Amino acid sequence: MFVRIDGKALAARLREEIGRQVSRLRQHDLVTPGLAVILVGEDPASQVYVRNKATQAREAGMSSFEYRLADSVPQTKLLDLIERLNRDPEVHGILVQLPLPPQVEESGVIQAIDPGKDIDGFHPINVGQVAIGGPGLVPCTPLGCLMLLKHQLVDLSGQHAVVLGRSNIVGKPMASLLLREDCTVTVAHSRTRQLEDLCRQADILVAAVGRPQLIKGDWIKPGATVIDVGINRVEAEGRTRLVGDVDFATASDVAAAITPVPGGVGPMTIACLLLNTLQATCHQYDIPFPDDIVSRAWGDTTAEPT
Numbered sequence: 001m002f003v004r005i006d007g008k009a010l011a012a013r014l015r016e017e018i019g020r021q022v023s024r025l026r027q028h029d030l031v032t033p034g035l036a037v038i039l040v041g042e043d044p045a046s047q048v049y050v051r052n053k054a055t056q057a058r059e060a061g062m063s064s065f066e067y068r069l070a071d072s073v074p075q076t077k078l079l080d081l082i083e084r085l086n087r088d089p090e091v092h093g094i095l096v097q098l099p100l101p102p103q104v105e106e107s108g109v110i111q112a113i114d115p116g117k118d119i120d121g122f123h124p125i126n127v128g129q130v131a132i133g134g135p136g137l138v139p140c141t142p143l144g145c146l147m148l149l150k151h152q153l154v155d156l157s158g159q160h161a162v163v164l165g166r167s168n169i170v171g172k173p174m175a176s177l178l179l180r181e182d183c184t185v186t187v188a189h190s191r192t193r194q195l196e197d198l199c200r201q202a203d204i205l206v207a208a209v210g211r212p213q214l215i216k217g218d219w220i221k222p223g224a225t226v227i228d229v230g231i232n233r234v235e236a237e238g239r240t241r242l243v244g245d246v247d248f249a250t251a252s253d254v255a256a257a258i259t260p261v262p263g264g265v266g267p268m269t270i271a272c273l274l275l276n277t278l279q280a281t282c283h284q285y286d287i288p289f290p291d292d293i294v295s296r297a298w299g300d301t302t303a304e305p306t
Contacts, residue, residue, distance in 0.1 A: 003257035005148055005227075010298060011267035014147075015060055017297035018274050021290060022061040025281070033281040034063040035119070035274075036091045038081065040104065041071035046097050053095070053270055060274050065091060075104045079112050086114040092284055093119035093277035116284060119276040122169070130176045137276050142174040144268030145206060145227045146181070147294060152225055152257050153204075157182040162199055164188050164215070164245070165208035170229055174206055205255075207245035217250030226251055226258040229265050 026032050035057045039050045050066065057064040067081060078096075085091045094117045100106050110118075115125040121139035129136030149156060161183040165171035171187060178185045188198055190209070199205055199219040205226045207215055212232035220226060230245030244261030251258055259265055275293070282289040290296070 002252055002255065003152065005152055005257050005259045005264060007144070007148060007259055007264040008267045010148065010151065011271040014271045014294065014297040015056060015274060017293055018271070018278055019060040021278055021293065025287070026061060030287060031281055031285050032061070032063050033093070033277050034065060034091045035093045035095070035277045036065040036067065036085050038067045038069065038078070038094070038096045040069045040073055040078065040097070040100055050097055053273060056270055057274060057277070062274070062277060063090060071101050073104070075108065078104060078109060082109065082112045086117065091117065092281040093117055095120055095273070117280055119273055119280055121173070121276065127168070127173065130173050133180050137280060138177070139169060139173045140272040140276060141170050141229060141265060141269045142177050143272045144265055145174060145229065146177045147272070148227060148259060148265070148268060149204060149225065150181075151298060156204070158184070159203040160184045160186070160201060161204040161206065162186045162188055162202035163206045163208070164199070165210075165229070167208065170208040174208070178204070209245050211245055212243050213245070213247040215246040215251065217247065217254045220251055220254045222254050223256045224254070226255045227265065228259050228261050231261060231266060
């Protein structure tokens, strides 16, 4: 039976459990986790993302700090703000909304964030820890994808996973996380030859290429599990709608399970952002972090059959 993996419902349950853990910290007068989000410029999509992150942080009982800077802000001013937040004891997680305007060097900004407060997991130290299987903060979207996969498949060991996309934000860390789960991992990209044939070999297919509905049903191995990371806005019949990198209609005829767009990976990304904030807070105060928080949240919840 085909399963539509309901990331929205699973993310809501995870946020509820995070909220319970935050309440526990506050009730014992230990600490209130604080999330600082920096938005540079007036990009409408970024504004929506920042608003959603701030709202969900507050709903989880966290303190939310928003900093909005002009599109023309010099890099030095942004770095000064990050350094101030690095030292602020009420801020336990720092996120700089990407993309940044051209006068700001993205890598310099990422490296300026204290690795212990880098809840996006983009700092080179955290990236390295993911690669070697060490402790650290994991990028939110790959972490959310992995949680959805483990919820659906339980044991990933021995599965052939194909990751479409090699970005530092999704593709590369996703491959590292799958390797840690004992998958056999292939990373494909725009220069990969015979891409369709490669996809047909995948037990697990993670699509993160940013090309709307690129992957059709005949690219997918029967019975595969598909995680669609793409968020693409397309026009149809005079209006716009969001679609993934996978053609859901044809893929659902072949795959055993697939995440929809919207309502799949996206909600999990924000939930994992809150999870990383909680983890960072616990680490900074030497408080044990509940490693079973996901199993507590989801229990015996199963994906939604259709």
